[in-house]
Amino acid sequence: MSGPMAVVLAAGKSTRMKSALPKVLHQVCGRPMVEYVLDAARSASVTRIVAIVGHRADLVQAELSKYSDVEFALQVEQKGTGHALMMCRDQLRSHQGAVLVLAGDTPLLKRDSLFRLLATLEDQRATCVIGTARTANNFGLGRIIRDADGRFEKIVEEKDATAEEKRVQEINTGCYAFDSQALLASLDKIKPNNSQAEYYLTDCPRVMKDSGQKVVALETFDMVEALGVNTREQLAEVTRTLQRTAMSNWMVNGTTIVSPENTFIDPQVKLGADTVIEPFSFISGAVVIGDNCHIGPNAVIEGPLQLESGTIVAPFQHLSGK
Template identity: 40%
Template sequence: MTENTLAIVVLAAGQGTRMKSRLPKVLHPIGGRTLVGHVLATAAQLGADTVEVVVRHERDQVVAALAAEHPEAVIVDQDEVPGTGRAVQVALDALPEGFDGDVLVLSGDVPLLEAETLQALVDGHRAAAAAATVLSALVDDPNGYGRIIRDASGDVARIVEQKDADDAEKATREINAGVYVFRAGLLRAELAKVTTDNAQGEMYLTAVIGLLRAAGEKVAVSIAADTAATFGINDRVQLAEAARTLNDRIVRRWQREGVTIQDPATTWIDDDVTLSPDVTILPNTHVLRASTVASGAIIGPDTTLVSTEVGEDATVRRSEATLAVIGARATVGPFSYLRAGTTLGADGKIGAYVETKNAQIGDDSKVPHLSYVGDAIVGRGVNLGASTITANYDDVNKHRTEIGDEVHTGSHTVLVAPVRLGAGAKTAAGAVVRKDVPAGALAMSVAPQRNVAGWVEKNRAGTAAADAAARADSAE
């Protein structure tokens, strides 16, 4: 293979004990993706010949997540020898035979680096004909990070880990970002010399830098312009900081694309979301996963969309929708709950305190308030009166309700599935519909009203209601 080929190695074998979690560190999510998922999504933009992920701790969980999120990644298992140096060594062994290009090493817990930064790192490495190039950052508080130690001429002399650093080295503000580019052949040769003789008892990848310098090879360094993007995540505090940094980046990107975001501090948008110009997002709103929002739509306040499609000029306020489709000019809310499989047609309405699930609601149809519509097909121009519900579950199976075009139901109608209402049919208030209703028919289930005189005074003697009834009787 030519020297211009590129392999990417993502290190995801660490235990992540400081997260204090059953979930592997690299699988904690921010912005709708796992930490390692962000790294791999960025890596995919670089056009590498191969991308490998080195795993060890919680191996099965990590591999299962990678199979779902990035099945193209090559899984490499690290053995019992600890350390980043050993992780890269086994990754090199897994590369195609004869590979002698460049190896870009990334950390699975550094999710905010962008493809442009990494491409510039690779390009600079090649232009300098360096044996290795290190990405560094200048920080006010370097505690916890490896330090870049430079020689008298300003070149990189070595990288020293926090636990192995003396006081002078600890005072250095230039930190190692854990991102490197190496020439594969030289990396193989120098890794063979690395030992575990250090405070951690690990095979450090950083030791290769000193060995290359000792061999007279050139080691370059690139200082990252965006310091925050280089930070690794080791605990929940840093996880939250990274999530906020990523969200701020996403919000600014959409604002520059013509989206009005009234309160960026309370708006959260995942990385896979698609927004169109002239969308308005009001405070306390989360737009998550693969949601798409078309031009002119207003989302919020106090709204959560998860993998939901919103059409042009629609309005969704104080509501939650998951795996739903909301048509153009439709209105949802306040306090609506659209569950998976809900489709609301153009100019439709799902109003206050309505829950829907697996329901296809046609154009111009309205479910204004206090209703449940589940496992139903609702035609065009339908109006479901207040507190109409589809009783779709018989304690064993779910059943469907079919409602034709221009059907109007009275308040508190119960449609006991499976049942079908023909086009133009109507139901009386309080109807319990157990049989199909023909087109244009009125369904009623009303018993004659019976008034029992004197019932309150006889059965609730001494109550305020009984006293009021007695006074009314006397007045009459």
């Protein structure tokens, strides 16, 4: 058995974003959203990542090829999530152990949730653990159907769901932990028997269950974390979430941000204690600001740049390390 690997689905278009740029390359706080997914996987002890690319594969590969732990599989035609996994059969075949399957458009994934998927796979000797969440706003999302004893039965997509199934509030987040060899075997058995004529990855857990293998649906995600980015509005929402989290952490650790709602600071920025950030300041990139600094208001600082402790950046001043 080897350590876990991750397969990241990154082949999709930006249809609902009305963009020629691949969806996973749209930026969140100065970084392509897919990079946050890679970081989450690495934080869960993944050392090998396969990115499945398709639409404008050249752009996605150019962005991610700088990482030595990322390899690629090409999905020329987008025939569903199950079809995407079929494109990396060789990588799966060469791997003995756990596989995380993640969507490349979920930049808010947390390490602890991925750890729980992997731990449950091992502890319960399952072949699949499905990460689920609960929401009343479930339109368009796959529903988790359980039997009378609460055990996983199947996943039903919106377009294939009955009226009763559509009322189910537990949804599939699109994050899974699989046994690699069981996943391979199940991929050979799924069929495009649905309204989309696609190969659904969601059919793999059903195939496993029907063959007597253990499949667990684990409610381990919250909906904020599971939020996939399909629209520009959702892109802005994810950006705001990362901003709020980062600024809250800095303030807890001794930085004064006078008006967080009127300030933009990349999460990768590092801020010192007793430093004051005035409103309408914009700090982006790899910026390190020392202790007892005073920034702005209306200052612009672009990294890479390091400001020594005690630095004063005047109102409307623009500093750039580029």
